[in-house]
Structure formats: C-alpha cells, structure tokens
Amino acid sequence: MVDIVSFDKVSKSYDGRAYVVRDLDLSIAQGEFLTLLGPSGSGKTTTLMMLAGFEVPTSGEIYLDGKPLSRRPPHERDIGMVFQNYALFPHLSVAENLAFPLEVRHRPRAEIRQRVEAALEMVRLPQVGARKPAQLSGGQQQRVALARALVFEPRLVLMDEPLGALDKQLRDHMQYEIRALHDRLGVTVVYVTHDQSEALTMSNRIAVFAGGRVRQLAAPDVLYETPSDLFVATFVGESNVFAGTVAARDDTVARVALADGTAMAATAMDAGAAGAAAAVVVRPEKLLLGPLAETCENRFTGQVADVVYHGDHLRVRLAAFGRDDIIGRMPTGGPALPAIGASLAFGFDRAAARAYDPAHGAG
C-alpha cells in the first residue's frame, strides 16, 4: 500500500500551554477508509482541520503525496470535505452547489453539466438539481454534501462527523451508503466520529484518539478483539471492568485478585508486575451465563439483578463481588428466562479476559 498522507511529529496548541494534538505520527494509505475516533477534545477534529488546511500545525509537518502541506492554502490542496452541518450554499440550487468546485477549476461548461448529473445520479438524487438545499430533507442534504465533495474527483475526502445530525435509522442507512461509495470509487476517506459503532461499521482502519495522541491504530476487528490499553477497551464497545491487584503474572497470563479476594486469570496486556493495580476487561458477549459457564476457566456465581429483552438476545445484569453492574448476554429462545434474585453461574475464559494497567484508562 502506498501512503497518500503522512503526519510527521505533528503537534498543535491553541494557547501555547496545552497540547491539543501531540507528536502525531500517522500514515494514511491510498484508497483506505480511515476513521479518527475519540471523545470530544481528543484532538481528532483538529487533526482533520490541519489536514484540510484550516488549522496550521504548531510543529511538525504533514505530507500529501510526499510533498509538505504546511504552506499550501486549503483551496490548493484538492481535498474534498464534508462538514458536520453539510455547509451547503443556501443561496444556490443543488446543481449550482455541485457545479461550484468545477467552476472554480474553470472546467468547460458541458463537462460541468455532465459531471453534476453523474454526481446526483451517484447519490441517487437525480431529480433534485433545481431545488434549493432548504427544500431537501436532512438525509438528502447529506447526500448532496457528499456528492459535492466527490464531484471534482479529489484523491482524498475528509468527513467531519457527517452523520451527527441525522436520526438513528437514517444514520445506519447512510453508513452503508458511504461505505458503498467508498468501495466503488476507491477514493481515500478520512472520517471523524465519536460514535464507536459508526467507526466499526465503516472503516478499514480506526485511529483511537485520546488526549491529543493516537492510542491505537488498527483494523476494526483487531481494535475490538485486542484493544491495546484500558481506554481503547472501554471506549470501543461495551466492557465489564473488574479492578484488582496483580497477584502473579508471566509473559502471557496475569492472575488478578479483586478487593473481595476473588481471583481471576486473564491475558496479560499492559498490566504491571505482581502487586501493581490491574483492571480485567471482559466483553458482555464473552461473559457466559448458566450451563455455558461450566467449562470456563474463571467461574463464579452471582444473583440476577435485572433482565432486559433485546429481541435477538437477553441482557442480564448480575450482582457479584460486592457490585451489581456485571453485564452478560444470553441468546433468546433458551430454556427459561432467569428469575430476578435467582442465583446464576457465570464465567469467562482466560482468552476472553484482558488485564490492563488502569493508569492508561482515562482519555
């Protein structure tokens, strides 16, 4: 894979005191869909704005196709951008919005017309060209914004939380549509979101941002299955976190004792040596319940605190180890619904549990 963009030790500070982005090294491969994921204030949007040219790095350099970008103004970067609130031009019709990037590039009129039509076709809105943006629904406006960012065939498209203003159903639908467009056009996409499920659905790779740094850069499955620290583990996907102390550890296995004396074995990640604090993380779907727990390496018993029916699965909340927020999942259609207050066995394998250093948990 060829890198189209690379960040080289890029830092950004707005006030000269605190870093918003710190020592960022990041390479974006030609044709990939890279998502910058993180909570607000983690530096992901600033990173995108530096790439677009609306912010200037305080130090470091960004390269596009191997050439430094710092001195190139936004309009000479040839990067398409989709904004959070679409940023369509309200005084121009949809067709005029799409023609704008081609007009400022002085393309011939016939070519502009033909490409605008093709772009509207591409986002499946062939009949709205004459309308003003305000006459379109939110989802339609979003598609027009997408078409406008793609119509001049930039090699790189930036999207800043483009689906944030849409309702859930439309958002899910647009996720697939954007992904399909990406697959079809082969354009490189850098996508910013704080929604981890959106990131997992759409991306080739995800860069998890926290505190101005990239905590982990990996494919969605790798990120979900083997988060590299406690922050990533808790930010991406749902997790049970058991806080305790390392009783013993070798290269691969850490034995962790909880405050109430319960011991559990987990895959050692960045957890410290014996005596150090540790957090064991288990995904709810890896926490097995009832008879399924019998074969697990770590086996416990708890009381059912709550059962919520989710259609395809049951979400069971358990009380154990002096707390009542342990979440497990159970397929529906099983023998019987667990009764609230009843005892229920639960457990997980060592491979499904990871022990982390809790110091790396905060954003």
Place this chain on the structure above:
Amino acid sequence: MGGAELSAAASGAGAGGAVVPPAGPGRNLVRDHARAERRRRLQAIGLVAPLFLFLLFSFVGPIADMLRRSVYDMDLAGVWPRTAAAMHAWDGNGLPPDSAFAALGADIRASAEAGRVAVAAQRLNYPISGGRSLVMNMARRVEADDFKPPADWRAAFLDADPAWGSAETWSAIRRASGPVTDYFLLNALDLHKDAAGHISRAPDGIFLSILWRTFSISGVVTLFALLLGYPLAYVMTHSSGRVAAVLTLFVLLPFWTSLLVRTAAWIVLLQDQGIINKALMAIGLIDHPVRLMFNRVGVVIAMVHVLLPFMVLPLAAVMRGIRPETVRAARSLGAHPWTAFRRIYVPQTMPGVGAGVLLVFISAIGYYITPALVGGADDQMLSYFIAFYTNETVNWGLAAALAVVLLAATAVLAAIYARVVASRGGLVT
C-alpha cells in the same frame, strides 16, 4: 402562512360538516367549532384594536388628509361661490359671458367687505404672475365708498386692468374654482396646463431638479453608508465578544443622541475654524481652511454618520445568520478566499444589503434637519421645500403635492425591495 392556516382550518371544518351526519353530536360539533373560532377571532381583534386605532389617528388619517389637500382646492370657491358656479357653467372657450364678470364683481366686493379677498388673491397668484395685485387692485376699486355697481361689469374690469380681458386669466380662475384640481400635482412635477388644456413643461420649474438633487444626495449617502457599513458589520459579527460589544456600542451610540445634537456637533467639527480644518492646517496638509460646511460635502458627511446604524444593524443581523462553514466549504472545494467571499459570503448577505440600502435611502430622501443646518442653498432637499410651502408661504396644496411625490417615490422603492426579497426567497431577520 397565517392565511394558509386559516384556509386549511376552514376547509377542515367544511369537510367535517360534510362527513358528520347532520344530527345529534355532529351539529353540536359544527356549532361549538364555529363558536370557538369566533371567540378566538374576537380575542385577536381586541388585542390589535388599540394599535390599529392609534395608527388610524396618527398615521393613516394625516396621510389621507395630505393626499386630499394635494388635489382638493376650495380656497377660491370658498371665498367666491358665485364665481365658482359661473366658472362651472362656462365651457372655458375664449372669454366667459357677462354674467361671469358680474358674479366675480359681486364676489370681490362681498369678500373685500368680509376681509377675505386676500385668500382668493393668494390662490390666483400661484398660476398667474401678478395675480394677487390684479385682484387686490380691483378689490380696492369696488370697496371704495363712492363705488356703484356698474351695469356692465365687463367694461369695469377691463377698465381696471386689461389683463381681465385675457383668456389666460379666466382659464386660471376657472381651473382654480375647485373643488378638485391637478394644478398642485402638475406644479410639483414642473408641468403646467395652458388655457387650451394642454400639459407642457413649465419653463421656470424647479421641482424636478430638486427631486433629482434629493435622489442623488440620498444615493451618494446610501453608497457611502454601504461602503463604510459593510466592513464594519463584518467585523462586528466575526470578531470576539468584547470587540463586537464595543463596536456595537459605537454603532448604537448615535441612536441615543438627538438628531439635532448630532447635527450641531458636525457643525462644530466642520466649520472653517472647526477641529477638522484646524487639525489639517496644524499638520500642514492645507494652508487655509477647506470649505466643509454649507455645501454638499458637509451634508453627505453628516447624513452618512446619522444613517449608518440603519445600514449596519440589518447587515449585522443577516451576517450573524450565515454559517461560517459555508465559506470554509467553498475554500476546501477549491475557491480562492476572495472567490469564496464574493460568490458564497456576499450573496448570502444580500437580504441585509437590500434592507440596509432601502432603509437608508428612504430615510435619506425625507431628510430635513441635517441639510437645513449643514447644507447650503443648493443642498436643500424636497422636505425643505415641503416645510417652506407649509410654514412660509402657506401654500398647503403645493406642499401636499410635493409630499405625494415623495410618498410615491418611497412606495415604488418599497415595492421594488419587496419584489427583490421575494424573488430571492430570502427573508430579512
């Protein structure tokens, strides 16, 4: 919007009436609905009525009276009723019959005795040069103690002044005999009607040039207000809270001072020994005072200052509503910053530009105090002449006619503006 809602409600009620069988609860529903609607409407009328009445008395009434005065003309007919009747009976060709001379003679005598002949004399002085003395001389004759009503009034008039034998004189009397006249309106547009009824340009008309002067001063003032106000409004809306607050304060400050005080302040600044001339001389740019007052320069400077808030405030209101991402988007799409400003930002401010330009221009064409105090004789605008004819010569018909011209110009501008705004589909906030 309101109309659409109302009609939708009305059609809804109609459909309900058609569907519900005309018995029992159906009829009750229709009746209750009608009653509720009536109550709602009465409430709305009750809330609007005080303002409506106030506007009727303070705004609609005076304007209607002014419009009436520009065409209603009873000065002569009120004083000389017999003459007016004779003039209405006359066909207007050549000279009137003897009976008309007799009626006028009797009227002049009666009005002279009643002390009201000057009103009619004044009215005839507008269309006839020397009309006043023509009438007053005749009045002195018929008022004399030894005067006996002659058998032949025509001869008596011609004996007094040969002008009484002119068709022009009688045509002017006929046209002044009311109750409706186009004389003032024609006069306000520098037109006059000859004895044969043909309308032509009056050779000594001044009002068209004053109208042109009014429009050109207003146009220049509006242009400068836009050139100064647009960047100011831009900085006001796009700078940080503190700077924006200070700038807004400076823009609003003139609103809190009386117009007269502000204009007087300009006199202090602009006069030959004023601060500006002294400062320019002190730094050696000029060696004797530049004339900044009692000419067009002073009028434009003072009016731009006074009217600037009317440009800045609507502009700033519209600019505040523009999403800054649209300009960013334009730049990311390949537009040079200047292109993005020109093609994306400026068009979005057009409703504000339209509102500001119109507000300033309409305010400017009605300006009176500032040109009167800061301007010279050649810088007086239409309002000055309206005031002049109202207060100095008491020719209310002409003052009203000039006011009608001003009102018509304003109405045309407002209609153009409404059309421009509507065609853009934008709204002024």
